[in-house]
Amino acid sequence: MHTQIVSHDLCLVQRHSGTGARSGSPRQNVLRSRAPRGTYAGGMSAVEDFTRFPIDETSRAKLAESGLRYETLEASDAAGFAAWARADVRGFLAAEPSEKYLEGMRASLGYRRTTGVWDDSAPQADEPVATTSSWPAELTLPGCTQLRVWAISSVTVSQARRRRGIARNLLEGELRTAAALGIPLAALTVSESTIYGRFGFGPATFAANLTVDTRRVRWSGPTPSGRIDYVSREQWAGQIAGLFDSARTSTVGEIEGWDGMWPRLAGTVHDEEGEGKKLRAVTYTSESGELQGAALFKYEGGDHDYASHTLSVEFLRTVSDDAYAAIWRFFLEADLVSTVKAEHVAVDEPVRWMLGDQRAATVTTTDHQWLRILDAKAALEARGYASPGVLGLEVEDALGFADGAFLLTVASDGVGRVEAVERLPEEVPAVRLRVDALSSLLLGGVAPAALRAAGVLSELTEGASAQVARLLRVSPEPAPGIWY
Ligand SMILES: CC(C)(COP(=O)(O)OP(=O)(O)OC[C@H]1O[C@@H](n2cnc3c(N)ncnc32)[C@H](O)[C@@H]1OP(=O)(O)O)[C@@H](O)C(=O)NCCC(=O)NCCS
Structure with a gap:
């Protein structure tokens, strides 16, 4: 799988921002690395056409069994977008929006892939009973490399249709779509921290x-x-x-x-x-x-x-x-x-x-921000590392995207290479963890020792969580980032 990475040569890890921002002296921030460059097969990427990419067939078929229609919406369909946006606004408990407001949403958010679930037997059949929107966006990783991730927002299910598995189909559909587009990481900010762990997301930035x-x-x-x-x-x-x-x-x-x-x-x-x-x-x-x-x-x-x-x-x-x-x-x-x-x-x-x-x-x-690794090799190779070393990772992913054993080797220039292996070599420090925990660790803002103590990460070789920290932890802490 090829992943598009935009690298910033000699980028220092530093921050100068607040309310999702901060500052640091370049002298204190020594981690620097060059990201490997990659392009999508065929030159222009499938991501360019992400709004028109076909709807996920597995979720479409499952929702159709309940009489529901799972489709994407063209932003040029003003009336359709307004009905979708009304459902989105209602899902987050806001007051009924004006036509001007809805038109503003279309102008601002229409570039995204707009997805909904419609119940054609409902009294307001034009208004979807569930919504999501998603788009590719650059995320800054350790080493200040830029990775194109699949950002997801507007996840709502009508109160009148809740807890019937609609969100599960939407989320799994989003993840399969991102993977099919060759995007190695999904990202979102959340209304509640109870929802997304089951889909393999882990909190990676804190506010x-x-x-x-x-x-x-x-x-x-x-x-x-x-x-x-x-x-x-x-x-x-x-x-x-x-x-x-x-x-x-x-x-x-x-x-x-x-x-x-x-x-x-x-x-x-x-x-x-x-x-x-x-x-x-x-x-x-x-x-x-x-x-x-x-x-x-x-x-x-x-x-x-x-x-x-x-x-x-x-x-x-x-x-x-x-x-x-x-x-x-x-x-x-x-x-x-x-x-x-x-x-x-x-x-x-x-x-x-x-x-x-x-x-x-x-x-x-x-x-604050939750990440979900879809391709462990691509995601781990996209970031820079603080120190050289080798680490074995046994990753469990119930949805299958990132399941397997991986050997991470970081060279002295901070560039990591990842190899998918049948079995991890015995002499290598290694840990076992679920994909949500690995996703939490990706930006370097989570202490592996805490995950070990909490039973979220297990050491396959004694003391291996210290090696995870040596390689993955960063300073300053990742910024929380914007709401989206
Ligand atoms: C959150 C929301 C999208 C869930 O939709 P849903 O269709 O009811 O969810 P599903 O029926 O597909 O549930 C899938 C699983 O998630 C669980 N779940 C869903 N919402 C949950 C919540 N708010 N808290 C904890 N667990 C939740 C379900 O129990 C189910 O678990 P299971 O698979 O282990 O049985 C919906 O309640 C909603 O629109 N909430 C308001 C808007 C919102 O907060 N959106 C999230 C924005 S980040």
Whole structure:
């Protein structure tokens, strides 16, 4: 199987972002590697036609047994897309959307493969009883290599048809479709952490939620010389795409965004309730005039005591340590604000070391992005490694995609080669684990010792989990990445 990998030569593992972002000094981040390059057989990839790729026949036949129709939808079908989008919005419990909102969804998300399940006997037969959408997107792996993964979103099943196996058919259909397209990894962000393990997904990035009591903060970080400016939300949405791309290609765990995402974040479209007006936008520009950071935030509360507003950081990405420090300082020293909240920041967010009082921040963590390896060789060969060595992996995959024994050999340049073998050689450190656990380990953000202690990973040779850590773990921790 051939996999398309876009490599960034001499890419340092570093991060400069918040709310799914962070910073690190290039000097401290020594892992570098070149990814192997590959192309799909036949030049242009089947992925180019992913919206028209045939629907998975196994799931189609199973759903048809229950009288259900499993099909993809062309985005050019405006009425069909609006009915699909209504079902999607209802599935996530939001209010009934306007026609304008639905048209906005089509403009923004119509590039994806839009799939639904229809019950032709239902009173509203045009509205699907289940939805998914999926698309190929670059994900940044350790070594800052870019792997094209199968991103999945909009997974809903009507409350009126729940727990009859419809989601199972949709998910398994998505995985078989991705595998047929030659994509080695599926990815999603989740509403609940209880759903996707059974399909072989494991949590691979984690998010911290920070609440900072700003009255306790005595800024101890650097004082950069660039400038912070308010910009309009329209200006912000127009500038962020390029900045985000620079940040995400040097941030393990970040996935590609899409054009319609930025105005939506800035609340300049898709804003039925007028919530966007609460948002403020700022940028950081270096002394030499380079845009290095951008953030969206809003103020809440302050009703009874005007000096006790909460500043909620909605989005922050930076591409330099200066921008990172300057924007955080701007937030933490804001007048009339007593609390700064930021959700979905990295678990090792550097700002905690800039507060002067670590206990000014309360931190909770949660799983965020889940991955599912479909092709173990391609996925493991796509990332860079911290140190050379050999590791045996016995992988159990109930759905069969990545089942088998694999020998990973990492050379001194950080490039890994994987061989599928009948039996692992006895002298090699080796572990046995399910595919969801291997998927959790892929980005290097999970401690193998914890998985061993939890019984999720078993050592076939004593002490082998330490070898997994030596080869796979990365620092800084993978960023949580965007919601999608
Ligand atoms: C989550 C959802 C898609 C599940 O759809 P469904 O058709 O009821 O699921 P299925 O009947 O195919 O269930 C497949 C398996 O997952 C389990 N499952 C489904 N939803 C679950 C949930 N929310 N929590 C725990 N287990 C769940 C089922 O029990 C079943 O387990 P089994 O195979 O071991 O018997 C549906 O409940 C839904 O639309 N929820 C609201 C939107 C949402 O949260 N979507 C997920 C976005 S990331």
